[in-house]
Amino acid sequence: MYQEIAWQASLLGVALIAAVFLYVGLRAGNPADFGPIKRRLYAVRTYWFAFLVALGAWLSVETLADLPYSTTHGEAARPAEITTEVTGHQWYWEMDRTAFPAGTEVAFEVTSADVNHGFAIYNDDDRVVAQTQAMPDYTNVLRHTFREPGTYRVLCLEYCGLAHHKMTQEITVTAPDR
Amino acid sequence: MSQPDPYQPDPGIGRSERGVVLAYMATSGAVLLLMMVLGLIMRLDQGELLGMAPDWFYRVLTLHGTGMVGIAGLAGAGIMWYFLRQYVGLSLAVAWANLALFLAGVILIITGIALGGYAGAWTFLYPLPANPMGMWDTGGAASFLVGLLIIGVGFLLLHLDCARAIIARYGSLGRALGWPQLFGRNDGKAPDAAVVASTMVLIVNTLGLVSGAAIVVMSLINLYFPAFQVDPLLAKNLIYFFGHVFINATIYMAVIAVYHLLPRYTGRPWPSSNKAFLGAWTASTVMVIIVYPHHLLMDFVQPQWMLVMGQIISYTSGLPVLAVTAYGAIVNLHRAPIRWDLASALLVLSAFGWAAGIIPAMVDATIVVNQVMHNTLWVPGHFHFYLLLGTIAMALGFMAWMVRTYGGARESGLDQLSFWVYAVGGVGFVGMFLIGGREGTPRRFAEHLSGWIPYDRWASLFAALVIAATAVFVVRFFAGLRRAALTEA
Known part of the structure; x- marks a missing residue:
């Protein structure tokens, strides 16, 4: 949008x-x-x-009313329903889990094991739906609720060397838990 | 109403002074063309019309970015030096030393990329230079970083010389910014626009260059002593502060050509001694320094007040351009008896390019937008807008005016055609970047998905048009260069 x-x-x-x-x-x-x-x-x-x-x-x-930063700074009003760790490596993503239900808020705790990476989630129309930087020594918490079931893809949006453009990871989003 | 004669040589600019300025512009013009060709190669490769190995793509990317930032700085400095020299006693030796250091740095940078394989982008984002995963060797990264450092030292010397000369004439940097007239009674005697702009630039660029040098040196130590580590967030802040300030300074230097030359073409004055002009430049001095966190909007750990400030100051940074410089150009031009030629057309285009280019920049600095646009092609879209159609148009316009005024270059039938090819090609070229950003295409990607490729191909076509037009401008400049350098004004 x-x-x-x-x-x-x-x-x-x-x-x-x-x-x-x-x-x-x-x-x-x-x-x-x-x-x-x-x-x-x-x-x-x-x-x-x-x-x-x-x-x-x-x-x-x-x-400026609704910024994505509060969870990272420990100021979120409530915890996300699912929390999962993400670590960027040259040149792959290490993720605790890669399947999520639609309609459930997920907190991605994103860091890096080596250089800066960009953790960007693309939908199946190849549009970015959310992103944060994956930095060594720091953890950025990205909260996101997948609206639609389908196959999503993580791409790296911070240049990190030779296979930067190959650094992808599929995410499956299933129908909402009822 | 008689047409003005814009081709009057400037008193106080002798052959020696002209020589160094022309050397700056000639270097910039030649490197500009080469770097544009590298840009075209990248877009052709992304459009699958060339088959370049990814390591070479990223080397080309690194050289293109570094080279373009470098020559934007050099061309801006050449313009600033030409006009500032008419008001203060700048040192010729320092100006030549800056150019010599620039060329020495270029040799080291090319060595680092071509022989050492360095491909860590011009932003050398710590700790990437020390983590190449076999893509480059330590010597290559070190050669690149030392090259940057040497170029930075040259620019720092130049700005310190500007500070020395300005303080010697005006007493303080505050007076040179016109603060007595801005904050007190305006007696109409504020320094010329060239002095005000140069003072602003020396303040911000000195801070930027020192920050850049600090992180370059830290990165160099880290290359050879990995146990010496830098806080990655601090490193990012230092790099983006330096990078933001340096690239913005290029346009604040180059715009002096618009302030000085457009009035000569319209025959109408563009006085700097008014509170709006002086206030805009003082405000820009502060805003250029504090706006850089808009490069870190996706670094959630950054203090939140800095990120919010990054958005708000990005908005307010547009005001001096939209309400003072571009607006001033419009007022100066409206129903003026302008004498159109290549130089005046490029200068008017540059005012448009700067003003229009900040629109997608401000949009991207909006945090909620940045979360889906950051590091997509939207980013090179906005900065190519105000660099290609702003800074570079200013530099090319100034170059055309120089060889016409001092070298007796005549108008050519190609001028009008090449101008429109440049303008239309430039808008099309940046438009394809912006559409790519809308489509989610990542920047700095050696390979694109099939859905993104049509825009890459269109971009290649527009890039070729821009290169063809630029080649005409640069060849015409070189054709008149010798006479412009040797003639007695």
Whole structure:
């Protein structure tokens, strides 16, 4: 979902800026006195600045409420229903378990035995559904609830050497436990 | 309304000064073309149109990244030096020393990659250099790291020389940033934009380079004495602080060309002595330093306040660009009697590229988005946007202006065509990265899944267009170089 939002928001923003530059660039051959233009456009800038600040503030409020960090810092309101350990190695994943029921919250305790890796879970449409870094000496806890049964795949999203792109692990998600 | 004449040589820039600037730009231009070809090779390989072994793919990746960051820095420094030299007494010897150290570092880096097999990416993320699993030898990694260190020392010397010269003229860095005018009564006598920008850059880059040198040295010791270990989270913070600051500094240096040259083409002033301009640069000085945790949003163990700050400061970092620099360019350009040529077109494109490129950057710095986009092709998508269409367009525009002003280069029928090929090819090229990111394609992957390959192929086509246009720009620069260097202004 966020991929699509990111794409469309970026496309809109880039298109708007491109349109302004194209409009202004194409009209540059039709000169006018700078004084009034400067006064008018710098007056508009105050509103533009206020709009950008308001947009940023609104986005911050909307997006900073639910962050993925609390479990790692021991501040989670409740434990996850399943906890499992994940260790990245050059170039494979060592996982306590690789089958999970859909609809059940899983806490992946992710670390690394050697270099930095990126523990990213892909769904069967090859979209990332969640990720965290696998770091030596540290454990990042990633909480995730699989929504759909199916075959998921872990890919490494931090460059770790020769077989970085081969560092995969299948995860099976079964129908919800009832 | 008469058209302005933008090709007036600058007083205070003699042959010696011009020589060092042209040497910076010539080195940057030549290396840029080579590194672009490496970029194309990677995209062709990912698109299964080339069959490169993964170890070579990652070597090419390492060289491409290091080379591009290096020449972005060098080109930015060349632009900064050219304009700053008109206000303060910079040392020619230091400028040449920086270039000599740069070239020495390049030789060591190429040796480390080509002969030593080093392929740990330009970010040398600790402890990867010491854990190659047989892919490279210790000497190769050491050669690469020492090469980086030497290049960093050269840039540090350059920035310290800027600091010396600026303080000698203006008394303090605060005055050079225009703080008396920003925080007191604006008497309209704040330093020129070149001075303000150079001061900002020397402050942030000195901190960045020292942090980078610290982790490079620690990584070097770790290579030979594995018992000497560094906290991996500290190492990551140091590396991303250095990397973020250095690559951002390239654009803050290069943009001086836009501030100085665009007004010459439009015949309209772009004064720096106003509170919005000065406030934007002072705010950017702070924000560039504290925004780097947005590279660590998926390191959950990082203190949470830093991660939240990374998102919020990423948003606020866009304000000086969107409301001051790009907006200022629009105001300067709107219904101006501009004289269009290759240089002015590239400079206007660069203002667009910087402003537009920060949109996907800010989107990715949103933590909930980063959790599904981090280290996908979205990341090279956003930074290629403001480097290829921002920094590099600024550098190419400046180079075109230099050989026209000092070398008497004439307009060519190819200029307009190559400009549009560069612009359209560039947007298409970064667009394919961004679409790849939307599709979940990981960055730094030697092999792609079949669903990702069509975008790799389109990207290769767009990359080829960008290279063709850049080749025209660079060849035209070299054709006028000798005359531009030797002529008496």
